[in-house]
Amino acid sequence: MLNKKELIDLIFNEDNAYLTDFQNHKVFNSILSDVLYLEEDLRQNNLELHILSAYRSFNSQQSIWNQKVLGQRDVLDERSKKIDIRNLTNEELFFKILNWSAFPTLSRHHFGTELDIADGIYLQENPRYQCQMIDSEYLTGPFKNLFQYTKSNLKNFYHPYQKDLGGIKPEPWHISNNISKEIISDFTYEIFLDFLNSDLLKDILLLDIAKKNSKLLYHQYFLPRLNV
Numbered sequence: 748m749l750n751k752k753e754l755i756d757l758i759f760n761e762d763n764a765y766l767t768d769f770q771n772h773k774v775f776n777s778i779l780s781d782v783l784y785l786e787e788d789l790r791q792n793n794l795e796l797h798i799l800s801a802y803r804s805f806n807s808q809q810s811i812w813n814q815k816v817l818g819q820r821d822v823l824d825e826r827s828k829k830i831d832i833r834n835l836t837n838e839e840l841f842f843k844i845l846n847w848s849a850f851p852t853l854s855r856h857h858f859g860t861e862l863d864i865a866d867g868i869y870l871q872e873n874p875r876y877q878c879q880m881i882d883s884e885y886l887t888g889p890f891k892n893l894f895q896y897t898k899s900n901l902k903n904f905y906h907p908y909q910k911d912l913g914g915i916k917p918e919p920w921h922i923s924n925n926i927s928k929e930i931i932s933d934f935t936y937e938i939f940l941d942f943l944n945s946d947l948l949k950d951i952l953l954l955d956i957a958k959k960n961s962k963l964l965y966h967q968y969f970l971p972r973l974n975v
């Protein structure tokens with residue numbers, strides 16, 4: 748569906764032609780009809796689609812990543828508790844960050860096919876509520892009904908991170924459009940290696956550790972979710 752040049756455009760250029768605006772976010776053009784269907788479907792079930800995050804460019808992901816490496820943004824453990832990163836080796840820090848943040852270029856949010864969602868009705872009734880995107884909000888808290896519904900009733904979307912596969916932790920707020928499967932299969936390991944060795948990634952912190960673990964990153968943290 749997308750060749751290497753087109754993938755570079757989609758991932759690295761935020762103003763590329765593949766994206767359409769929705770709720771102040773950007774989504775991949777051809778998923779818009781599925782997003783509108785989802786919005787209506789949720790409305791009929793007394794829920795409201797509120798997008799917390801959709802397309803994210805390489806630059807935004809790189810800035811999240813680098814801030815975590817530098818201790819300017821919290822790094823959380825598997826239970827969403829803040830980690831004291833001062834005693835970690837660079838390699839340990841690298842993998843702790845990967846629990847919740849994809850390595851830049853390997854975030855599915857780069858494709859515009861992914862949505863992090865919350866229930867807009869709750870957010871309107873509780874305007875001061877700050878959504879944290881942690882498990883408890885979706886398993887027992889304010890977005891429980893939303894997660895319960897989306898777990899089994901989605902059309903053309905699915906929850907890629909429902910089970911802990913040893914890579915990224917389960918993310919009940921994250922849904923993925925089926926089209927992502929095609930884009931992921933276009934994005935080969937060879938393309939990822941080209942990225943790692945190109946100037947495009949020269950400003951990423953801990954790049955040497957990514958290069959050393961490129962196979963693991965690609966196969967365990969990116970690909971497995973293709974078939975979930």
Ligand SMILES: [Zn+2]
Nearest residue numbers: 861862863921
């Ligand atoms: Zn997400």
